Amino acid sequence: MGINDEKDIEANxxxxxxxxGMVRIFVEGAGIEIPxxxxxxxxxxxxxELKAAALAARAVKGR
Incomplete structure (x- = not known):
């Protein structure tokens, strides 16, 4: 699965x-939890990196 492959999976x-004192990103969905x-x-x-990706996505969407 690549970055451009769409999947019908829901996650929170x-x-x-x-x-x-750490920052946790916690992903939960389809019977899996990833801290x-x-x-x-x-x-x-x-x-x-997220901000740069959002900027790039806006540029693609604006084409």
Whole structure:
């Protein structure tokens, strides 16, 4: 499965701080739970990548 392959799967995502000072991205769906913990600097990098992807997606949609 690649980034452009569409799937009919529903999932929920939660993002928040943990009591250990990490940032957790928690994905839940179809009988699976995926907790991913990142230190704050890694979370900042992920946030920057998300913003860059959103900008690129807007450019594609605007064609």
């Amino acid at each position: 995502i939660q993002i928040g701080p943990t009591d250990l 991913m913990d990142f230190d704050p600097s890694e979370a900042d990098e992920i946030a920057e």
